Amino acid sequence: MSVLVYTENWDGKFKKSSFELVSYASKVAEMMGTSAVAVSIGNVDEAELKQLGNYGAQKVISVNQDNLKTLDSQAYTSAIASVAEKIGAKVIVVANNNSGKSIAPRLSVKLKAALGAGVSKLPISTSPFTVYKRAFSGGAYADVVLKTDVKIITLAQNSFDLIETANNVAIEKMDVNVDAPRTQVKEVQKQSGKLLLTDAEIVVSGGRGMKSPDNWAPIVELANLLGGATACSRPVSDEGWRPHDEHTGQTGKIIAPNLYFAVGISGATQHIAGVSSSKYIVAINNDKGAPIFEVAQYGIVGDAQKVLPQLVAAVKEIKGK
Amino acid sequence: MKILVCISNVPDTTTKVKFVDGNTKLDVNGIQWVINPWDELSLTRALELKDDASTGVKSVTVAHVGLATSEPTIRKALAIGADEAIRVNADPTDAYNVAAQLAEVVKKEQFDIIMCGIESSDFNSSAVGSMLAEFLGMPSVSAVSSLKIENGAAVITREIDGGKEIVTVPAPFVSIVQKGIAKEPRIAAMRGIMMARTKVIKLYEPVAIDALTETAKFEMPVPRAACKFVDAENPKQLIELLQAETKLI
Ligand SMILES: Cc1cc2nc3c(=O)[nH]c(=O)nc-3n(C[C@H](O)[C@H](O)[C@H](O)COP(=O)(O)OP(=O)(O)OC[C@H]3O[C@@H](n4cnc5c(N)ncnc54)[C@H](O)[C@@H]3O)c2cc1C
Numbered sequence: 001m002s003v004l005v006y007t008e009n010w011d012g013k014f015k016k017s018s019f020e021l022v023s024y025a026s027k028v029a030e031m032m033g034t035s036a037v038a039v040s041i042g043n044v045d046e047a048e049l050k051q052l053g054n055y056g057a058q059k060v061i062s063v064n065q066d067n068l069k070t071l072d073s074q075a076y077t078s079a080i081a082s083v084a085e086k087i088g089a090k091v092i093v094v095a096n097n098n099s100g101k102s103i104a105p106r107l108s109v110k111l112k113a114a115l116g117a118g119v120s121k122l123p124i125s126t127s128p129f130t131v132y133k134r135a136f137s138g139g140a141y142a143d144v145v146l147k148t149d150v151k152i153i154t155l156a157q158n159s160f161d162l163i164e165t166a167n168n169v170a171i172e173k174m175d176v177n178v179d180a181p182r183t184q185v186k187e188v189q190k191q192s193g194k195l196l197l198t199d200a201e202i203v204v205s206g207g208r209g210m211k212s213p214d215n216w217a218p219i220v221e222l223a224n225l226l227g228g229a230t231a232c233s234r235p236v237s238d239e240g241w242r243p244h245d246e247h248t249g250q251t252g253k254i255i256a257p258n259l260y261f262a263v264g265i266s267g268a269t270q271h272i273a274g275v276s277s278s279k280y281i282v283a284i285n286n287d288k289g290a291p292i293f294e295v296a297q298y299g300i301v302g303d304a305q306k307v308l309p310q311l312v313a314a315v316k317e318i319k320g321k
Numbered sequence: 322m323k324i325l326v327c328i329s330n331v332p333d334t335t336t337k338v339k340f341v342d343g344n345t346k347l348d349v350n351g352i353q354w355v356i357n358p359w360d361e362l363s364l365t366r367a368l369e370l371k372d373d374a375s376t377g378v379k380s381v382t383v384a385h386v387g388l389a390t391s392e393p394t395i396r397k398a399l400a401i402g403a404d405e406a407i408r409v410n411a412d413p414t415d416a417y418n419v420a421a422q423l424a425e426v427v428k429k430e431q432f433d434i435i436m437c438g439i440e441s442s443d444f445n446s447s448a449v450g451s452m453l454a455e456f457l458g459m460p461s462v463s464a465v466s467s468l469k470i471e472n473g474a475a476v477i478t479r480e481i482d483g484g485k486e487i488v489t490v491p492a493p494f495v496s497i498v499q500k501g502i503a504k505e506p507r508i509a510a511m512r513g514i515m516m517a518r519t520k521v522i523k524l525y526e527p528v529a530i531d532a533l534t535e536t537a538k539f540e541m542p543v544p545r546a547a548c549k550f551v552d553a554e555n556p557k558q559l560i561e562l563l564q565a566e567t568k569l570i
Contacts, residue, residue: 010483071481073451073461096447097482101439102463102497105451108417114533115416117446130537136338137442143537154447182460183490186476190484198482202569226570244466244501245480250334250442251358251500259569269335273442276542280567282559283548293548298562302553314557318564 003029003036004089006080007052008099012044016162017095017199019055023163024122024155025093026056031126032090037061039083041068041076046171053169055162060171061087065178071099072181077106082176084111089150096154097198104154114146120159120277137250137273157198158256159277195229197246202228203257205248205275206236209264209285209304213241218308219263225315231255233265249274264304267292284308322378322470322492324367325432327423327449328398329357329441330391344538347443356394358506359438361401363496365503366468367436368402376470380404382432386413386422392522399517400509406520411527414535416444420452421530427457429525433492434475439464439499450497460494466501 005025007018026036038057040049042064049060061083067075080103084092092107094100096118108115116131120141124130128145131153135142146152197203204223206216216230223230230246237247248255250270256277263284265271272295275281283296286303293299300307332338333353341348356364364383371378382405383398385391395406407430409422427435437450454461466485467478477488477496509517551559564570 070486073463074454074458077455098464098480099482101447102451102461105416105420105446105448106455106461108448108533109420109452109455112533115446115448116534117416117448132540134445135443135539136332136336137334137445138542139336139338140340141540141542142444143540145535145537146533147535148533182494183462183488185486185488187487188481188484189486196483238504247500259563259567269337273334280563280569281545282563295545296548297546298551298559299548300551300553300556300559302556307553307556310556311560314560315570317557318560318570 001034001090002087003032003034003091003093004084004087005036005038005057005093006100006103007038007040008095009040009042009044009048012042013048014051015199017097017157019051019162020160021093021095021155022052022055022057024160026165027122027163028091028093028153031123034090035059037087037089039063039080041079049171050169053167054164056165056167057169058167060169061174062171063174063176065175067178067181070181070185071102072183073102073106075178075181076103077110079176079178081107081110083174084150086174092150092152094152094154096156100154104152108152111150112148113150113152114148115152115154116144116146117154118156119153120156138276139273156256156277191245197229197231197248197253198255200229201257202226202259203231203255204228204261204263205231205233205265206242206263207233207265208235209266210236215305216242218312221312222261222308222315225312225319228257233271262292262296263308265292266290267295322376322433323431324370324378324381325427325430325435326360326364326367326381326383326403327435327437327453328360328364328383328385328394329438330354330385330387330394331357331441331443334358334442340539344540345536354391354394356397357438357441359440359498361506362500362503363436363438363498364398364401364403365507366498368507369503370470377473378470382407382430384409384423384426386411386419388412395522396517397509399520400513401507402513405523407523407525409525409527414532416446416448416452417533418530420449420456422527423449423453424456425528426525427453435493435495437495437497439497450495454495460490461497462488462490462494463497465496465498468496468498468502
């Protein structure tokens, strides 16, 4: 018995979110009186794999086979399922990101294991095994009982803190039976040098109230000064003022930063659906009655064009820049 | 080539949800039901592909697992332009059950491309599409933001965390779509609405499938602290407050 956690790497390196996932899995393991085992797919060197031990993994299984060079959800599912079966995993933890979402439901069918998707905290109880998940696009949460012997959880991003615990982790290389991949990756276009919106702890977001794409400089500047990422509401990306990958909300990205600045954003339910898990929301809007103020903890009723440069100046002053 | 679009029937996105029976069931009073937003975009893209003679797409079918009460949503899909509709007559219990029912439909009918939305706006589990693919032993591609057919083969753009990938996959496959797949959802024209009235919704009886999960109860989000307002003449005060109270700046 153990808790298996699938840790995804980017070009051989783990991101903070993988460590969050391992921290979470080792807490689940503790609740169940067992240990956490991490599985890594692809070419990751030993020093990097060992880092997973710093967050509570007691063992790391490294699978590095030709059939797993690029993500084919079917092939990855068969690989993770065989590892889970070999080690007798009772719970499998996967990230609720694009690749996690493509693998976890397939694992659920392959192993006939109940799936708790988009979970945002530790299980409420382990008997019956009950998880807490987002529902109705953030309008509610649900306590869901996972009724099967083996369970699968996908953890919402940024919903669990890192827990450092030094473990002298054992690394085992494993070969498993993998189906030949049927998807073929022809081209990869990576965004480089830009902080990923879903990883950012501070996000500065602009809406239609910014009036024109030419007014975006202070948004970008504020985000850069705070070490954060930029985002926007849907009409802004639909108009082509900002790239689509910045669109947050129900039909865009769902994010959970610590601090979210909504500038010139009305706060329509569909927008809030994507940002309601932010720890703090700051709103700047010239309409005192804008619904964004109902969900914000800090607000300024004023013209973004005037307020933003002053915020930028204040941050510069505080940071001594 | 035949396309299947799986559609989910969800409360309109502006609905403020309420629960009954000790917070175990959604209060359906006054809810306006709609096609799940991503499914609506899938359907739009499927119809665009059919409109383009070079793709070889001959028909677009929609399938839904749900009771007769969801027929207006299915009719809407027909009014928008779907050629055929199928309803599996079951009250959906969980994603696993829905995917299993849809798999039976696909086994009987055969489709080349199956499209599902990346999640449904009610349970937000992002599960049905990938589960369906696994039930069928088909490849699947997730987070699809573009689907084209070039020389009879699908060329797909999928979003990865931190970029995009262009992939190919042999049919039949399941495409799990997100934003970008189509710009605006298509709306039904009067002719479509009239035609939809006369079309037959094919009915399938469900197969027996155990639900693997059970929703014990719903909870409302924890209310947030009230907004603290800072004078627009003194924005610096906002930064000072954030620094002192959130410790994030
Ligand atoms: C099915 C569906 C899904 C959707 N999904 C999403 C989604 O994922 N994300 C999303 O964002 N939207 C989504 N929408 C759209 C959503 O309903 C709103 O239309 C959208 O969020 C509004 O964007 P906005 O707040 O930027 O613009 P607006 O509604 O135009 O609001 C602009 C705001 O800026 C303020 N303002 C104007 N001038 C200034 C100024 N000078 N200084 C300060 N403030 C100013 C105004 O008071 C107003 O509050 C969806 C809609 C539907 C139907």
